[in-house]
Amino acid sequence: MREPVGLESEINKEYILTPSSKQIFAHAVHSTKGEVRDVDNIRSADGQTAKLMYPKGGEKPVILLDLGPSAPGGYPIFKVSAQTGSPVLRIAYADWYEWIVDPSHGENGDFSRGSATYLGVELPVPPANPYRYELYTIQNPGMYIAPMIQGQQRWVLIQLDTEDSSVEIEFFRLENVSDMSPYKGHFLCNDDDLNRLWYASTYTAQIASYPNVDAWTIVEGWLIPRRLAKSNDIGLSVQGEDWRDYSFHFDFVIRRNPGPVSAVGWVVRAKDENNGYVGQIDLDSRLHLYKRIEGVYVRLKPFVTLPVTLTDGVTYRLEIKLDGSRIETYLDGQLVDTTVDSTYSEGKVGFCQPLDKWALIRNVRVEDSGGATLFADDFSGDLSGWSYARTASFIADGAKRDRLPWLGDLDWAGRNVYYAFDNYGYMKDTIEMFAFHQTPEGYIWAACYPENQEKPGLGEYGYYQSDEFCAWFAPVLADYYLFTGDLEFANEMYPVVSKGLNYLWNYVESDGLFFQRYETSKGIWGHLLERTGKGAYVNFLVYDSFMEAAFLARQLGMDSDAADYSAKAAVIRKGINDYLWDDELRYYVDQKGSKHFSFYDNALALAIGFPDRQQAESIMSRLKETDMGKYQSLAIRGKFHYRHDEDAIGTIRKPGGNVDWIGALHDWRGPHATWECMVYPPPALPPGKNWGDSSHPDTAIAHLLSGYLLGIQPTEPGFRAYEAVPHACDLQWAEGSVPTPHGEIRFSWSRTDSEFSAALASPEGTIATLGIPKPASDSFIVYVNGKPFYRSNREASEADQALEIDEDDRYVYLRNLKPGSYEIACKSVANP
Incomplete structure (x- = not known):
């Protein structure tokens, strides 16, 4: 017998895509344009520099970096050692090569702000950057840190935009923000393509897993405070509720926003997040002062024009002195404003960064009127001294665009996590997030903001109103319990399952079929509220939800519930067989009264083991090609389940229908991960519209390789x-x-x-x-x-x-x- 090499072997490690360090440097320099010297120096922090020069009347110098097949995401950071003239550096990002070299939009990255609108909210969500490029005014040597995350990219374009200038860069890197858990499982076989696919699949689950997306973070000794989409824009010191007369000092850098003017904001004498004095200095060199009353900003005075011109990237020192009703503002030691107001006499300090206002903070100090230190933070440690919007860990639908958890996608993601890692916290926390987003009638949101702390009300169906996604909760929890054995958590979540099933059962009619109503009709057929009726896909999901709930109830010792759920599943099963199975055509039709064959519906039926063997044989003869990798993976699971093994592995290798896992892993132009829909090559869209995600765990298929080819299943x-x-x-x-x-x-x-x-x-x-x-x-x-x-x-x-x-x-x-x-x-x- 062949001797296995094991998890820790060097052969196994060759396939791992997970970065070995949070500091990620370029894999290679792909190309340059214009006058660029010593370009390879930019790939390491060894003190050597790469130089970009833009002579008057010359060509813009460009460095195109390849971050490698892992195509990571994180905070962009670079270090400048010298500059001449007034350089403005542009850095753009793309996950696919053709998009970064596009002549009309490449210098702005692969998609433009506001181009991804299907969810009805702006994507990606903070703390991700809504732009795929950044602009930096280079005034001084030093470290330049982006305050917003670039989610995923293989390609980084660095371009000098201003004539008659130069800049010397010691390095460019990303500060990784995704999960880096060590592998605790592995898979190898004699087919190298399948080995690479297993590791690409499990890595995709990692790059889309985040320890948190807190409003505040520390990078390289700088505090980066931001507002999240569903959080307050203010964070405060933990102590200080009784501070009265004091001075508040800190250094700040304002980062340029390509759209609205950027600014730094602070808070003094804050009773809480919604009450206190708020100040702001923007890159138009204006000082704004407000008092915030129950969350409403009330101007204390018209804006004050500062005596100096502020520049992005330059470090300034701010001091706010509070003495009775007198508020004095000093910039770099110079008094720039005195305001008198007696609304607030005591309270905490903090920072206020509304959406699109980007700044970095360090060296915070609060002194009493006698000069004694009340509080200080140089941000060399953690943020335990501050109160701000925090989130739990979670698994997102992808790293580049939404960066939100989606309930339906979790089932695919989790199956890959369980075979590779023993860190189940990401799945557990994400399930708990969706449990929180259950309405009083039992509906569970399809997608949610991790930072949201407001329970939805009656009839509030969220941003993506979908009963299909609601029906995924029980299967996702059942899989989690099956793989982890976490009985305590299953018991804690069981009331959510029960309430969700009651909601779904309300729409099962006398023929045994679930009726999809208009209000919650988004899902498999599109992102609009339009498809009503008794569709096969949602009925298979609702059936499986009751079956999985019966499994959970039995495990928890709730036998009467298990019997009830099983009986209701049997009613739906009969309805499906009576009205959705066509005896003449030998497949499940897409909707009651239809004759149409749908790949998605029949693939799901096979994956959950619904048809008998004769029905399955007939269905599999039709399951050839589809344009969606996640549904092809359901078909593959079903083929393995019904022992059509050669067909299953053949579909993995050559799925057809524009889906292609292996082809993507052999292409140097994009990430070696599993993509949204797994369409390869990616579709050609207009420049600036390429927001499709190249890291979607719902197309990851490591679970099929470990669970069937290797053969291990709980x-x-x-x-x-x-x-x-x-x-x-x-x-x-x-x-x-x-x-x-x-x-x-x-x-x-x-x-x-x-x-x-x-x-x-x-x-x-x-x-x-x-x-x-x-x-x-x-x-x-x-x-x-x-x-x-x-x-x-x-x-x-x-x-x-x-x-x-x-x-x-x-x-x-x-x-x-x-x-x-x-x-x-x-x-x-x-x-x-």
Whole structure:
């Protein structure tokens, strides 16, 4: 048998795309234009510099960086060592090569602000940058830090925009913001493309997983305060409610916004987030002073024109002195305003950054009237001294655009997470977010803002009104529990499941079918409220939701609930079979009364194991091509489930219909991740409209490779019981490991024409079922740990009394395998 290399092998590590450090430098310099010197120096922080020069009447100098196939996201940071003239540096971002070199829009990145409107809100959401380019005025040497995240990019264009200037850059890098959890599972086989696909899939789940998207963060010793879409724009010091007369000092840098004028804002004598004095200085060199009363800004006076011209990127020192009703503002030691107001006499300090106002803060100090320090923060540590909008961790639909959690996408994402990582917190927190966004009648939002703290009210269906997405909650939670065994969390979330099912059942009519009403009709057919009726896809989802809820209820000891859910699932099942299955056409029609075949509907039916075998055979003959990778992955899961293994692996390799996982992984032009819809090459859209995401966990398919090709699947929660049943297809060998709450499962197998060999290491607390593929020969012997154990004439040795052994047309099954290590072989013999 081939010796497995294991999780920590160098071979395995070759495939890992996860950055090894939060500081991500360019993989390569792709090209340059104009006068650029020593360009490779920009790829490391070794003190050497790359120089861009733009002579008068000359060509704009450009460096095009390739961040490599992982195409990470994060905070852009670069360091300038010298400059001449008045340089303005432009940095643009794209995930696909053709978009960054587009002659009309490339210097502005791959999409323009406001071009992604399908959700009805601006995307991407803060703290991501709504622009795909940045502008920096270079006045001094030093570090330049972007205050907003660029979500995902392989290509970074650095261009000097101003004639008769030059700039020397020591390095450019990103500060990674995505999950970097170490791998606890792995997959390898003799097909290199499948190995790369497994790691691309699991990495996609990582790049779309965020420890948080807090309003405030620290980067390189600078505080970056921002407003999130659904948060207050103010953050305050934890202490200071009784501070009266004091001075508030801090350094600030204002970052240029390509659209509205940018600014820095601060708060003094704040009773809370909605009451206190607010000041703001903008890049138009104006001072604005307000008192905030119950969240409403009231001007204290007309704006004050400052005696100096402010420039983005320059560090300034601000001091606010409070003495009774007197408020004095000093900029770099110069008094620029005195205002008198007695509305607020005491309170905290903080910062106020509305949307589109970008600034960096450091060296905060608060002193009493005698000069004693009340509070200080140089931001070399954490932000425990401050109160601001925070979020839990979560898995987003993608890194580049929305950066929001979507309930339906979680089922695909989670299945990939569970096979590679033992950090289940991202999934757990995201499920909890959706539980919070359940309405009083039981509907669960399709997408939500992680920072939102307001429960939805009756009839408030969110930004994407979809019963389909609502119906995903129970399957997502059931999968989470099946893989993690987290009974406490399943019990905590169970009331949400129950309430959600009551809501869905309200729209199941006398024919047993769920009726999709207009108000919540967005989903598989489009992003508009339009499709009503009794569609197959939503009915399969609602059926599966009741089935998964019955599973959860049984596990929680709620047998009466389980019986109720099973009975209701049976009603829906009958309705589907009576009205959506066409006996003549031999497939599920897309809607009651229709004759139309829908790939999506029938793929979902197969994936959840709904049709009988004869129905499945007929359906699979029609499931050829689709334009959506997530639904093709459902079809592949169904093909494996119904043992059409060769068709399943063939579809992974060549799915057709513009979907192509493997092709994308061989293309140097884009990220080696799983993309939105997995359409490859990406569709040609007008310049500035390329907001499609190149990191969507819902098209990731590591779970199909580990769960079927390798063959490891849980059968009881937390892998308390599991099966190792390889769907070998045309592979010669495969190996892998799967993290479980009980420890690591290690499984490998290899085969020749006459022999199948396997090695299984099963941790304490688990019971395994091992499926051994039968050889072509009718005569064979199964060996366990080198000893004959079972013969094809169904004779078993005396040593197998603790095991259950049975077989079907494809496998011999060894059941009730206790924890331990096993070497298994199945050998053809000439004479039994």
